[in-house]
Amino acid sequence: MSKTLFEKIAAREIPASIVYEDDKVVAFRDINPQAPTHILIVPRKPIQRIGQAQADDQQLLGYILLKAAEVAKLAGLAETGFRLVINNGRDGGETVPHLHCHILGGRPLAWPPG
Ligand code: AMP
Numbered sequence: 373m374s375k376t377l378f379e380k381i382a383a384r385e386i387p388a389s390i391v392y393e394d395d396k397v398v399a400f401r402d403i404n405p406q407a408p409t410h411i412l413i414v415p416r417k418p419i420q421r422i423g424q425a426q427a428d429d430q431q432l433l434g435y436i437l438l439k440a441a442e443v444a445k446l447a448g449l450a451e452t453g454f455r456l457v458i459n460n461g462r463d464g465g466e467t468v469p470h471l472h473c474h475i476l477g478g479r480p481l482a483w484p485p486g
Contacts, residue, residue, distance in 0.1 A: 376470035378414045392443050396435055399443045399475070408478025409447050409454070413440045419471040421460045440473050449477035457485075 380386040382398040389401040391411055402410040415432055419425050425433060437456070444454040454477035459466040 376418050377468055378412075378470040378472060379416070379418055382414065382416050392439070392446065394439075396432060397439050399439070402474070406474075407476040407481065409449060409476065411443060411447060411475040412472045413443055413475060414470060414472040420469045421466060421471055422458050423460050425471070436471075436473055440475050444475050444477060447475070447477070449475075453477060455481050 375383070375385070377386065378398075381388040381390075381400060382393070388403075390398060391401065392399040392413075395416070397413055397415055399411050399413040402412050413436060415436060417429075417432065419429060419432075422433075440456050444450065444456075447454075454475055457474040457476065458471070459474075
């Protein structure tokens with residue numbers, strides 16, 4: 373199967389501003405930022421979307437959330453706050469079919485989302 377866009381970024385086949393990586397996840401700046409800080413954290417494993425995750429992904433999913441909070445802290449958002457977003461499917465606004473968690477911060481974020 374061909375690599376997803378985010379697998380190519382993780383493999384450095386497509387340039388991105390990577391802010392954190394380890395053997396399980398990669399975090400990089402969103403190319404079209406919706407807030408002063410907008411980072412995506414993605415598993416190296418190409419799970420298509422959260423709705424496709426399996427029971428044996430449980431540990432990895434928890435890891436992504438813990439690392440997202442750590443990356444938010446590294447980005448200086450711990451004190452002012454931040455939002456984590458996972459879009460799933462058409463109505464969820466998903467455009468890249470490789471699970472990713474948005475880390476948004478640096479301004480007050482409205483609720484409910486549009
Ligand atoms: P979603 O709409 O939740 O699927 O989010 C996909 C995100 O990927 C969007 O916020 C895009 O701006 C972002 N994106 C698409 N291509 C790239 C890229 N080459 N580098 C960084 N971010 C990207």
